[in-house]
Amino acid sequence: MVYLDYNATTPLAPEVIDVITESLREAWGNPSSSHELGCKAKEVISLARTQVANMIGANISDIIFTSGGTEGNNWILQMAVKYYHETFKIECIGDTNNKTSRPHFITSNIEHDSIKLVLDHFQSEGIADVTFVPVRTTTGAVDVQDILAAIRPSTIMITVMLANNETGVLQPVSDICHQVKSLKRNIGETKRILLHTDAAQAIGKVSVNVEDLGVDYLTVVGHKFYAPRIGAIFAKNPGQTSPIYPLLFGGGQERNFRPGTENTPMIAGLGKAAQLVFDNVGMYHSHMLEIRNYLELKLIENFQDSVCFNGKFQCSERLPNTCNVSFIGSKSIKGHEILSNVPSLQASVGAACHAQNRPSSILLAIGVPEAVAWSALRISVGRETRKEDIDSVIQDLVVFFNQRKSLV
Numbered sequence: 001m002v003y004l005d006y007n008a009t010t011p012l013a014p015e016v017i018d019v020i021t022e023s024l025r026e027a028w029g030n031p032s033s034s035h036e037l038g039c040k041a042k043e044v045i046s047l048a049r050t051q052v053a054n055m056i057g058a059n060i061s062d063i064i065f066t067s068g069g070t071e072g073n074n075w076i077l078q079m080a081v082k083y084y085h086e087t088f089k090i091e092c093i094g095d096t097n098n099k100t101s102r103p104h105f106i107t108s109n110i111e112h113d114s115i116k117l118v119l120d121h122f123q124s125e126g127i128a129d130v131t132f133v134p135v136r137t138t139t140g141a142v143d144v145q146d147i148l149a150a151i152r153p154s155t156i157m158i159t160v161m162l163a164n165n166e167t168g169v170l171q172p173v174s175d176i177c178h179q180v181k182s183l184k185r186n187i188g189e190t191k192r193i194l195l196h197t198d199a200a201q202a203i204g205k206v207s208v209n210v211e212d213l214g215v216d217y218l219t220v221v222g223h224k225f226y227a228p229r230i231g232a233i234f235a236k237n238p239g240q241t242s243p244i245y246p247l248l249f250g251g252g253q254e255r256n257f258r259p260g261t262e263n264t265p266m267i268a269g270l271g272k273a274a275q276l277v278f279d280n281v282g283m284y285h286s287h288m289l290e291i292r293n294y295l296e297l298k299l300i301e302n303f304q305d306s307v308c309f310n311g312k313f314q315c316s317e318r319l320p321n322t323c324n325v326s327f328i329g330s331k332s333i334k335g336h337e338i339l340s341n342v343p344s345l346q347a348s349v350g351a352a353c354h355a356q357n358r359p360s361s362i363l364l365a366i367g368v369p370e371a372v373a374w375s376a377l378r379i380s381v382g383r384e385t386r387k388e389d390i391d392s393v394i395q396d397l398v399v400f401f402n403q404r405k406s407l408v
């Protein structure tokens with residue numbers, strides 16, 4: 001069996017397991033307790049916060065631990081709604097349907113569901129207006145000018161993922177942020193447009209630096225970079241530069257921003273994984289790029305024009321580990337049928353959290369024809385993937401398709 005679904009989730013790095021185990025044994029005290037065991041737990045958390053901050057070029061105080069990406073994304077979007085109502089009072093005299101009484105969000109049409117469905121909910125509940133800017137089918141990415149053109153007087157947040165989980169295409173988040181920050185806002189318009197990116201798929205594969213990006217918020221998702229299933233948000237100078245409003249209320253942990261007795265061992269694991277990324281992301285990038293490119297070379301060598309790659313654009317950058325490929329040579333073969341018949345290939349047809357028996361909405365969004373999207377596989381390699389693994393999978397795919405040909 002060859003695991004090639006690292007965009008869905010990654011195993012814990014051995015060093016991460018060791019740190020978690022040690023923390024379970026030695027740092028089980030309540031971090032809020034003032035005795036030795038509590039202090040030990042607090043130290044572990046403090047180190048992890050530093051490691052996560054260093055990984056993304058943030059200040060230690062900008063990092064707030066969460067349960068994962070979904071919580072982080074939901075929280076950040078909710079904060080923008082609250083910030084709007086706290087700071088942008090519109091006199092809607094008598095007209096309760098006045099659009100400017102609601103905040104406006106701008107995002108792409110290829111976001112993860114923990115962004116998309118929250119904004120859908122805001123829209124259907126009348127909480128906010130949303131513009132889903134379609135990505136360009138020539139790049140697989142949103143165009144900065146299209147994002148800027150969608151800005152309204154009531155725009156309160158722009159959120160665009162840093163890299164797409166199915167195509168791997170990197171999005172122009174830095175350009176968006178720097179251009180938005182240079183805009184002059186007028187009277188009757190929101191004074192500030194908050195900027196967020198979901199960095200789930202990018203961290204650990206490419207270099208991620210919050211200052212280079214220019215974001216106010218960023219979502220960190222541990223289980224995409226060999227950490228446990230826990231996460232964090234970056235909020236720039238929370239409560240001062242970036243608004244921060246708690247979603248939860250309780251015992252005061254995380255400076256009251258995100259209360260709840262801390263999950264010390266998982267936080268320790270997140271920190272260690274962040275340290276590994278900080279130390280090695282260049283090496284990880286090079287290795288995954290070599291293996292992914294080898295995979296695509298072997299697919300072409302063995303299947304020629306019976307395969308086509310989705311999300312591979314001359315003018316767009318892709319994550320180094322992601323390959324989205326459609327098998328167009330065989331009549332009406334579906335991606336999930338390939339996976340069912342080639343059990344050695346542990347990959348997916350798209351996001352793990354999406355149904356696997358339908359064409360990917362992401363591929364359709366970037367202009368892939370439905371028939372081609374039906375036969376797509378999302379293959380994502382990892383730090384340990386070797387060329388021998390690729391050779392083994394290619395061989396199994398060749399056997400499957402040869403057998404299928406003989407049956408037709």
Ligand SMILES: O=C(O)CC[SeH]
Nearest residue numbers: 007008165351352353
């Ligand atoms: O499989 C993916 O792309 C994300 C699942 Se959270």
